[in-house]
Amino acid sequence: MSTASRVVLGLSVLLTVGTVAGVHIRQKWDRQRLREGVLRDVERVERKLENQRALEEQIRLTTELVARRERREAGETVRGT
Numbered sequence: 001m002s003t004a005s006r007v008v009l010g011l012s013v014l015l016t017v018g019t020v021a022g023v024h025i026r027q028k029w030d031r032q033r034l035r036e037g038v039l040r041d042v043e044r045v046e047r048k049l050e051n052q053r054a055l056e057e058q059i060r061l062t063t064e065l066v067a068r069r070e071r072r073e074a075g076e077t078v079r080g081t
Contacts (some may be wrong), residue, residue: 001009
């Protein structure tokens with residue numbers, strides 16, 4: 001086998017090994033990103049539910065406060081007349 005043939009064969013082997021390794025590394029990276037995406041989605045849904053609960057609690061508290069204020073003002077109006 002000539003020197004040029006050996007060099008071409010060696011470069012081909014190195015290029016093939018590098019390509020295969022690169023593809024495996026890229027697949028591993030892609031899988032990791034997909035897992036992280038799922039975890040971010042789960043966290044986003046949990047935050048959304050927590051925000052919804054907080055909003056409902058604020059609405060309930062506001063309604064309660066308005067009702068108390070109206071009762072107090074109604075009581076003051078009755079006493080004032």
